[in-house]
Amino acid sequence: MTTHNKKLVIAVTALNAVDNPGPGVAVIRALREGLGKNIRIIGLSYESLEPGVYLHDLVDKTYQIPYPSAGAEALVERLQYIHGQEHIDVVIPNFDAELYNFIKVSAQLRIMGMHTFLPSGEQLDARDKINLSKLGKKHHLFVPEDKIITRVDDLKKAAEDLDYPLVVKGKYYEAFIAQSEEQARKYFYQLSAKWGLPVICQKFIKGTEINIAVLSDGEKAISIVPMRKLYITDKGKAWAGITIEDDDLLQLARNFVKATKWRGAFELEIMRDPDGKPYIMEVNPRFPAWIYLTAAAGQNQPVALVKMALGEKVDEFNEYQVGKMFIRYAWDHVTDVSEFQQLSAFGEL
Template sequence: MLQLNDLQISIAVSGLKTGDNPQPGIPVIRSLRAAGFKGKIIGFVYDAMESGIYLDDIADEIYQMPYPSTGAESFLTRLNYIHSKSKIDVIIPTLDSEIPLYIRLHKELNALGIHTFICTEKQFNLRDKSKLFQYFTSKDVAVPKTVLLNSVAEINKAIQDIEFPVFIKGRLYEAYRANNIIEAQKYFWELQAKWGLPVIMQELMEGDEFNVVIVGDGKGNCLGMVPQRKLVITDKGKGFGGVVVNNPALEKFARKIIQILSWRGPCELEIIKDKEGAFHLLEINPRFPAWVRLAEGSGQNQPAATVLLALGEIIEELPPFKPGVLFIRHSEDIISDINLLGEISVNGELIRMHK
């Protein structure tokens, strides 16, 4: 098991929201602490109501960040300010929308001594939902039929190739099952307003759903891989319970995808096995998933490995995962003080003074 006991550094992690659609930051931080990390954890948030702000044992310092849509300049200015107050050594971004900025600012961050271990711009673009079908089917990787919608009128043409029910997906986030054209039009307008064009319409496949969390070395190899089968699925398609499975065919399929992309850093593959037993790639998410602690629990602490890789350490492939390890997501109320909400809302930062 990887240990971070001796590292005297500061690690920044984003995405501290929990709830019905949790972000990965909290489980990433808990995995780092499980690896013995005793250094400083800095939380990056975009909203004062991100629940992880109010957990005393998560982040030592909290800083509110400008939304990625404001652009690289304001993002870098804020990072410079935080770095001047509290030196940052490693950042683990956990939100899709941030990844392009961290890729773009790679040289500037390196000059500041801030390290990441994430995918390249080419890899990020090739795994985009709008490119997935065309690119991977040409590489002999099955992907459900996908149509890019640039207007609501195009739904009428698309259903000539894809039968209802279908998934209507936003470019970055969210997916809804549409059973008829009225529902498809409704979700198109909602997702266009949130995430812009194109909106994605994808064939809905029946079968067993799997997710695989992976850390790629950037050369086509998997340094860590843990597959899980979804056991509890919310109405938004999010996994709230799952079990680690030993399925050599699934692992072979996942390794092929990583090899094609020469993927660097963390990612999550969403895969479905159809009734005939064939695997189909649904999505590639370019960061850790919210269930990443299942990897730690099954013997692979992938967030800890990512920190070492960001620092330039050479690590071997992580130990084999333990099948049969189960996760069930648990929700609870956080009790805090209104003054903390005021502090992060007004000052944009919160510094905890631990005894």
């Protein structure tokens, strides 16, 4: 994976290791563990206060990149500059909202020498929250009924069809359970202001929350690791979880890959109802924030993705350790204000 003893240079986004963490820091931990010292990690940040920026034992250097709303051209221009400084081998984007631009420019990046391993734009659109119900029907997957709404007045009709409690979801992130029309209205305004329209109303499914981290080569699933949430934050994020053994969940992931021909990493958010039906609540088109657990359980998905991005053949993993737990914790990392000022002023640290 290295040539002429050159360190493998890997750029990673989503360094926001906060109470609603991005996957970046966990991806880097897995890469450091699996690839040893012969790698250089470049952080790509949007904000000066993303904690991963200042974790110098994990991130060798950080560069700010333009927000996704600036468009694909601005992204290429910035990455071209960073590549000139760092000679990046692989780029791993980890935010939903940035994937459209990265997919759009992946061929340009490849010409420059920067490899990615991403789904197609069509695959990304097909699993979008707006289209998920349609995807489920097409491929005979259990997906809760939903209504896509663009006006607050449409909530009444959505509630008549789906009943309360009702899950109200943002276009990109966040979901709230509304017990009444008043709550649903509040969440509609909150989510539309933050993420834009439309807002998704989804039928509430009572059950056990399970997440499945999957890596696929476009034809078959290379790695599948299911995790049951043990502790959930008020934002619905897993703060603790445990790997579980469940052949039905492994088969569900395989069926999803077979149906979609997905290329790259993704996460299935599952709600298993009291009858045992596994409903797909969401499909996140990148590594989840708990992805380091896959490395701890014996299937290092970030390392496998890097290998595939560089054109190496990766065999399917056939086992993982059941009963591996993660427990997230808060840690006050102390740094100097000069580092914050440098990143804010010059866009790199």
